[in-house]
Amino acid sequence: MSLDVSGLKMYYRTVRGDVRAVDDVTFSIADGEIMGVAGESGCGKSSLGNSLVYLAGRMKYVGGTVELDGAPLPIWDFEAMNQYRFSRVSVIPQYAMSALNPTRRVGRMLAELLKSRGFDYGSLQPELLRRLELVGLDAEVLRLYPIELSGGMKQRTVMVISTLLDPSLLIADEITSALDVSTQKAVAKMLVEFRDRGFVKSMAVITHDISILYQVADTILVMYGGQLAEKASAAEIIEAPRHPYTKLLISSLPEIGVRYETKKLHGIPGTPPALLDPPEGCRFRDRCPLASEACRRTPPFREVAAGHHVACWRVAA
Amino acid sequence: MSALLELERCTKVYRVGSFGTRRLTAVSDVSFDVRAGEVVSLIGESGSGKSTIGRMILRLSPVTSGTIRFKGDDVSTYSDHRLKAYYRHAQGVFQDPFSSYNPVYKADRVLELVKIAYFPHVDRATWRSKIEASLEAVSLDPGQVLHKFPHQLSGGQLQRLLVARALLLDLEFLVADEIISMLDASTRIDVLNLLGALKARGLGILFITHDLSLGNYISDRTLILRRGAVVESGPTSEVFGDPRHPYTRSLLAAVPHLHQKWGNDTSYGFDSEQVPTALVPVGPDHLARVAV
Numbered sequence: 154m155s156l157d158v159s160g161l162k163m164y165y166r167t168v169r170g171d172v173r174a175v176d177d178v179t180f181s182i183a184d185g186e187i188m189g190v191a192g193e194s195g196c197g198k199s200s201l202g203n204s205l206v207y208l209a210g211r212m213k214y215v216g217g218t219v220e221l222d223g224a225p226l227p228i229w230d231f232e233a234m235n236q237y238r239f240s241r242v243s244v245i246p247q248y249a250m251s252a253l254n255p256t257r258r259v260g261r262m263l264a265e266l267l268k269s270r271g272f273d274y275g276s277l278q279p280e281l282l283r284r285l286e287l288v289g290l291d292a293e294v295l296r297l298y299p300i301e302l303s304g305g306m307k308q309r310t311v312m313v314i315s316t317l318l319d320p321s322l323l324i325a326d327e328i329t330s331a332l333d334v335s336t337q338k339a340v341a342k343m344l345v346e347f348r349d350r351g352f353v354k355s356m357a358v359i360t361h362d363i364s365i366l367y368q369v370a371d372t373i374l375v376m377y378g379g380q381l382a383e384k385a386s387a388a389e390i391i392e393a394p395r396h397p398y399t400k401l402l403i404s405s406l407p408e409i410g411v412r413y414e415t416k417k418l419h420g421i422p423g424t425p426p427a428l429l430d431p432p433e434g435c436r437f438r439d440r441c442p443l444a445s446e447a448c449r450r451t452p453p454f455r456e457v458a459a460g461h462h463v464a465c466w467r468v469a470a
Numbered sequence: 471m472s473a474l475l476e477l478e479r480c481t482k483v484y485r486v487g488s489f490g491t492r493r494l495t496a497v498s499d500v501s502f503d504v505r506a507g508e509v510v511s512l513i514g515e516s517g518s519g520k521s522t523i524g525r526m527i528l529r530l531s532p533v534t535s536g537t538i539r540f541k542g543d544d545v546s547t548y549s550d551h552r553l554k555a556y557y558r559h560a561q562g563v564f565q566d567p568f569s570s571y572n573p574v575y576k577a578d579r580v581l582e583l584v585k586i587a588y589f590p591h592v593d594r595a596t597w598r599s600k601i602e603a604s605l606e607a608v609s610l611d612p613g614q615v616l617h618k619f620p621h622q623l624s625g626g627q628l629q630r631l632l633v634a635r636a637l638l639l640d641l642e643f644l645v646a647d648e649i650i651s652m653l654d655a656s657t658r659i660d661v662l663n664l665l666g667a668l669k670a671r672g673l674g675i676l677f678i679t680h681d682l683s684l685g686n687y688i689s690d691r692t693l694i695l696r697r698g699a700v701v702e703s704g705p706t707s708e709v710f711g712d713p714r715h716p717y718t719r720s721l722l723a724a725v726p727h728l729h730q731k732w733g734n735d736t737s738y739g740f741d742s743e744q745v746p747t748a749l750v751p752v753g754p755d756h757l758a759r760v761a762v
Contacts, residue, residue, distance in 0.1 A: 193654040333515035333680065338724040338732060361655060364726040391728055405659045407687035408728050409710060413666045418687070420663075421656035424624050 155355040156182040161217035163204040174200035176379040189366030190359040192376035202324040243320040249311040253299035260295030305336040323353040378436030385461040473503035474674040480536035498698040504674040511677040511685035514695030524645040561636035565648035567628035571620040578616040604637040626657040647678040704756030714758040
C-alpha cells in the first residue's frame with residue numbers, strides 16, 4: 154500500500170469550538186491507484202488532502218495515523234514534514250493559477266525551490282525539459298513570468314513542477330475546476346499519463362465533479378460531512394452505488410441527453426450539517442429517505458463487498 | 471410568436487491596455503431572440519463573451535454597435551424612468567449569490583426595497599401575500615428565510631431569493647448568468663428546475679452557462695459562442711443531437727460523461743480550422759458557421 158490512513162481526525166480551531174472537518178477517516182491507496190475524492194463544498198475533502206501534506210495554522214491534528222510506503226508520516230509536525238513535502242508527498246493546489254511566484258521567472262522560481270529542498274536544478278533540468286515537452290510546453294516557459302502564461306499553461310507547468318521529484322503520493326485538489334471543458338480533458342488525461350509513466354506512484358484527485366473522476370480515477374471515495382460515506386471502484390460508484398447519499402447525488406446529475414421535459418431530475422432536500430459540534434450518529438440522516446432509529450449511532454465504514462466500503466446501517470453486508 | 475427580446479447584430483468592443491489603446495472585440499455580430507415561455511441557453515468557454523451579452527441586455531454595459539429590442543423597443547434609448555420600467559420586466563441573477571447581497575440587510579429588507587422603488591402605494595396585506603406567493607414559487611419557506619441575514623442562508627436559498635425578488639416585479643424576462651455554478655451538486659438541480667417552472671409561467675429566460683449538460687437539460691434552444699461569435703444555434707435537440715460545427719463537436723467530445731468514458735483521441739484540431747464567415751442554415755431553425 155502506498156498510503157494508509159487510519160482514524161485520522163483533523164479539526165479547525167475557531168473561537169466557537171472545533172469544526173470537525175476530517176472526523177475519523179480510514180482508507181488506503183494502493184500503489185499505482187488514482188483515487189478520486191468527491192463531495193460537496195464543506196464536506197472536508199480539501200481538508201483531508203491538505204492534512205496529508207500541509208497543516209495550516211488553524212488546522213489541528215487530533216488523532217489517527219498516516220503511513221506512506223510503510224513508514225509513518227509525521228503530519229502533525231510541520232518541521233518534520235519538510236523532508237517529505239514535494240519529494241515524497243506533493244500537491245497541485247486548488248488555485249494552481251496563483252501558485253507561481255509572480256515576481257520570478259518560472260525557471261528561477263523552480264531553481265530556488267529545488268535548492269531549498271537540497272536538490273540541484275542543473276542535474277534535473279534534462280528531465281524537466283522532457284516532461285515539459287510531454288505536456289506540450291516549450292522550454293521557453295522557464296524564461297517567462299507566470300503572468301505571461303495562460304491558465305491552462307500555468308496549470309500544466311505546476312503539474313510538471315509538483316511531480317518533478319517523482320513523489321509517492323500526489324494530491325490534486327480541484328485542478329480541473331477553473332478550466333474550460335477542452336483544457337479540462339487534456340489536464341485530466343495528463344494525470345493518468347503521469348501515473349502510467351511512473352512519475353507519481355499514487356494519486357488522490359479531489360474534485361466536486363464526479364463525472365471527471367469517472368474518467369480518470371480507479372476508485373472513488375465519497376465524503377459527506379467530514380466523514381467517509383462510500384469507497385469503491387469508479388465503475389461501481391457510478392453504476393451501483395450503495396450509500397443513499399451517493400445514490401441521490403448520482404441521480405441528480407444532468408447528463409447530455411437528459412432533458413427537463415422528458416426526465417425531471419431532483420436534488421437532495423436539506424443542507425449538509427454544520428461541522429461545528431455535529432450531533433452523534435450518521436450525518437446524512439436528516440436528509441436521508443431511509444433514516445431510522447439506528448442512524449442515531451454512527452455507522453462504521455465497513456466492507457460490504459470486495460473492495461466496496463460503505464458507512465450506512467441500511468446497507469447489508 | 472413574436473420575440474420578447476431580440477438582439478440584432480450586436481457587437482461589443484472593449485478598450486484595454488494602457489490608455490485604452492488596444493481594442494478587444496468581446497462580442498461580434500451576435501443576433502438571436504428569446505420568446506416568451508422559452509429558455510435559450512448561451513454556451514461558451516471563458517472569454518467567449520457570454521456574460522457580456524447578458525450585461526448588455528440588462529443595460530449594465532452599452533453596446534458598441536447593433537440593437538437590443540425588448541418587445542420591439544430599442545433598450546439603449548431608455549432614459550431614467552423608461553429604464554426603471556424596463557427593469558420591472560427584465561432582471562438578472564448572477565453567478566455569485568454571496569456577493570449579490572448587501573451583507574447588513576436582512577432578507578425581508580431586500581424585498582422591502584422592491585416595494586419602496588416600484589410599489590409604494592401597495593398596502594401591507596397585499597404586499598405580504600405577494601411576497602408569500604413569490605417565495606412559494608421558488609420553493610422557499612417564508613419563515614425560514616425572512617428575518618435572516620445573507621450569511622445565514624445557503625447558496626441555493628440565496629439564489630432562489632434573488633429569483634423571488636425578481637418575481638415580485640412584473641417579470642417577463644430573466645437573464646440567468648451561471649446561476650448554479652457555485653451551488654452544490656445536490657441542490658443545484660432544484661434551482662435549475664426552478665427555471666423550468668418559470669418558463670411554464672410564461673417567462674423568457676436567457677440561461678448563460680459554460681456547462682453543456684446543464685444547457686442541454688433545461689433549454690429549448692441553444693447558441694454556442696466562441697470568441698464572441700455564434701458558431702452554431704438551433705433547437706437544443708438539434709445542436710446536441712446533430713452538431714454541425716467542429717467546435718461544437720469538440721466541446722461535446724470533451725464533456726465528461728457519467729456512464730461513458732472519453733475516447734482515446736488527443737487532438738482537438740479546432741484551432742487550425744478556418745472559420746467560414748457566415749452562419750448558414752443546416753436544418754430547420756438550425757444555423758452553423760460551416761461551409762455547405
